[in-house]
Amino acid sequence: MEKMNIGFIGTGVMGSPMAGHLLAARYPVWVYNRTESKSSVLIEAGAVRGLSPAAIAAACDIVITMVGFPSDVEQTYFGEEGLIANSKQGTILIDMTTSSPALALQIYETAKASNISALDAPVSGGDIGARNAALSIMVGGDDEVYQRALPIFHVLGKNIERQGGPGAGQHTKMCNQIAIASNLLGVCEAILYAEKAGLDPTHVLRSIESGAAGSWSLSNLGPRIIAGNYAPGFFVKHFIKDMNIALESARSMNLLTPGLELVLSMFKQLAEMGEAESGTHALYKWLKIKSDTHL
Amino acid sequence: MEKMNIGFIGTGVMGSPMAGHLLAARYPVWVYNRTESKSSVLIEAGAVRGLSPAAIAAACDIVITMVGFPSDVEQTYFGEEGLIANSKQGTILIDMTTSSPALALQIYETAKASNISALDAPVSGGDIGARNAALSIMVGGDDEVYQRALPIFHVLGKNIERQGGPGAGQHTKMCNQIAIASNLLGVCEAILYAEKAGLDPTHVLRSIESGAAGSWSLSNLGPRIIAGNYAPGFFVKHFIKDMNIALESARSMNLLTPGLELVLSMFKQLAEMGEAESGTHALYKWLKIKSDTHL
Numbered sequence: 001m002e003k004m005n006i007g008f009i010g011t012g013v014m015g016s017p018m019a020g021h022l023l024a025a026r027y028p029v030w031v032y033n034r035t036e037s038k039s040s041v042l043i044e045a046g047a048v049r050g051l052s053p054a055a056i057a058a059a060c061d062i063v064i065t066m067v068g069f070p071s072d073v074e075q076t077y078f079g080e081e082g083l084i085a086n087s088k089q090g091t092i093l094i095d096m097t098t099s100s101p102a103l104a105l106q107i108y109e110t111a112k113a114s115n116i117s118a119l120d121a122p123v124s125g126g127d128i129g130a131r132n133a134a135l136s137i138m139v140g141g142d143d144e145v146y147q148r149a150l151p152i153f154h155v156l157g158k159n160i161e162r163q164g165g166p167g168a169g170q171h172t173k174m175c176n177q178i179a180i181a182s183n184l185l186g187v188c189e190a191i192l193y194a195e196k197a198g199l200d201p202t203h204v205l206r207s208i209e210s211g212a213a214g215s216w217s218l219s220n221l222g223p224r225i226i227a228g229n230y231a232p233g234f235f236v237k238h239f240i241k242d243m244n245i246a247l248e249s250a251r252s253m254n255l256l257t258p259g260l261e262l263v264l265s266m267f268k269q270l271a272e273m274g275e276a277e278s279g280t281h282a283l284y285k286w287l288k289i290k291s292d293t294h295l
Numbered sequence: 296m297e298k299m300n301i302g303f304i305g306t307g308v309m310g311s312p313m314a315g316h317l318l319a320a321r322y323p324v325w326v327y328n329r330t331e332s333k334s335s336v337l338i339e340a341g342a343v344r345g346l347s348p349a350a351i352a353a354a355c356d357i358v359i360t361m362v363g364f365p366s367d368v369e370q371t372y373f374g375e376e377g378l379i380a381n382s383k384q385g386t387i388l389i390d391m392t393t394s395s396p397a398l399a400l401q402i403y404e405t406a407k408a409s410n411i412s413a414l415d416a417p418v419s420g421g422d423i424g425a426r427n428a429a430l431s432i433m434v435g436g437d438d439e440v441y442q443r444a445l446p447i448f449h450v451l452g453k454n455i456e457r458q459g460g461p462g463a464g465q466h467t468k469m470c471n472q473i474a475i476a477s478n479l480l481g482v483c484e485a486i487l488y489a490e491k492a493g494l495d496p497t498h499v500l501r502s503i504e505s506g507a508a509g510s511w512s513l514s515n516l517g518p519r520i521i522a523g524n525y526a527p528g529f530f531v532k533h534f535i536k537d538m539n540i541a542l543e544s545a546r547s548m549n550l551l552t553p554g555l556e557l558v559l560s561m562f563k564q565l566a567e568m569g570e571a572e573s574g575t576h577a578l579y580k581w582l583k584i585k586s587d588t589h590l
Binding site for chain 2: 101124125126129136138159161163164167168171172174175176177178179180181182183185186187189190191192193194196197198199200203204206207208210211212213214215216217218220234246249250253254255256257258259260262263266287290291292294
């Protein structure tokens with residue numbers, strides 16, 4: 001049996017290596033990116049260039065999207081030139097963008113009305129996870145569709161879980177971002193405290209990272225903060241996007257998230273301070289500047 | 296050479312197993328506890344009962360204190376009946392209580408004026424760490440004194456680090472508690488979000504705990520929250536004590552800790568709600584109750 005054609009829309013820092021893994025696994029891959037140059041490497045590696053989402057939809061059996069903001073997802077899926085209007089019946093559309101759970105549900109239902117299947121399948125693991133095909137993939141949608149898409153997910157990631165019906169993947173990613181947000185604040189406060197107290201923060205990490213204070217952020221971002229290295233990692237501007245989605249979603253469920261709200265408000269100020277393109281651990285800078293100037 | 300006499304003041308849930316390990320290592324151990332019955336098991340195991348901190352000081356070469364609040368530490372060290380007034384020259388006093396860095400410095404200087412040495416050496420690892428002699432020990436004080444006390448620390452713990460001069464041990468413990476505080480809030484918000492969104496939170500943990508959201512609290516306290524098991528662990532009332540010390544210390548250094556302040560304010564309400572004797576992960580209850588009633 002011939003392998004299905006896979007469309008890949010959004011070949012940025014995450015999408016490029018992911019589409020590359022699918023090519024390496026000998027799937028026929030069609031790619032589209034708004035900025036054409038970003039898919040040139042994939043074309044050279046054997047991908048076919050699609051001229052629009054509509055063209056990708058017409059040519060492919062499965063279409064993966066990995067774009068930026070929920071507004072980009074909407075544009076890609078809806079309208080006359082969108083994926084849903086131009087896909088064949090039976091196509092599977094998989095949005096791997098971190099986006100709104102409510103939008104995932106809307107895509108699922110709109111697609112279903114045209115006999116098209118949709119999964120929401122955001123990931124964690126960042127660009128390194130994407131390059132190493134080691135992403136965690138959190139999937140929402142029908143189990144039967146998930147089972148059909150599973151061989152593709154296995155090409156892209158390692159920790160793959162269907163979390164429930166449509167939107168459940170995005171909701172799970174929101175849990176991930178919510179847990180990260182407050183933890184990151186604690187890590188930054190602890191490191192700044194250590195420095196203000198005249199301690200060697202690297203030495204402090206040795207005492208605390210293996211115990212109850214231990215976390216991925218403390219062990220992985222702590223040393224970068226101490227070294228003054230704020231290269232992303234994960235961009236401040238993208239984390240703001242995710243926290244906005246999480247907060248809106250939490251509010252729609254009448255859930256109080258005071259930690260998330262606090263951290264989001266700090267990140268908005270951080271972006272205004274010119275740190276939108278820094279890594280999320282630049283939150284430390286907010287604390288330091290505010291502490292040094294609030295007297 | 297005969298082994299030094301070790302005094303142990305405060306034989307509660309932490310101090311008891313710690314003193315027991317010293318006995319097992321064949322040190323002569325003198326014990327004192329305000330509530331006499333709490334040291335009975337140690338007496339049966341071969342410890343000598345001291346009738347007061349002053350009596351312990353008179354009999355011992357090294358005195359370890361593991362009491363409750365900074366006010367208990369003050370009472371034990373200062374005044375006519377205190378450790379400093381009644382210790383021989385050359386004695387080493389080691390406060391392993393989680394207490395104020397400023398108080399540690401005050402003890403160090405007062406003791407030094409009488410040719411008595413003092414270390415601050417708070418621990419992490421909880422009652423399980425104490426029982427398994429697996430505590431992390433964070434030490435402040437003179438290096439020469441630290442070196443002399445090191446064989447004793449090795450009986451009690453595993454990850455032993457001198458972090459600097461007097462107060463540095465307490466400051467390090469504050470870093471530990473600050474990192475825990477905000478992280479715990481993120482963990483509770485994430486789990487409640489998962490439940491409100493209709494996800495299976497145990498399943499969500501499988502997706503997120505191995506990645507950037509991963510932490511000791513998520514993996515160890517998350518399952519207890521999901522199971523509705525709020526047994527301590529670490530008591531709400533003790534964490535409030537620690538966070539109060541950390542906040543006071545941070546303020547004295549002009550350090551802003553918005554995460555710590557937020558979590559402390561929530562914990563104070565949690566204690567008023569009758570949860571002072573619960574484990575710290577009862578913070579989840581605050582979120583759930585407030586979310587369900589704030590409409």
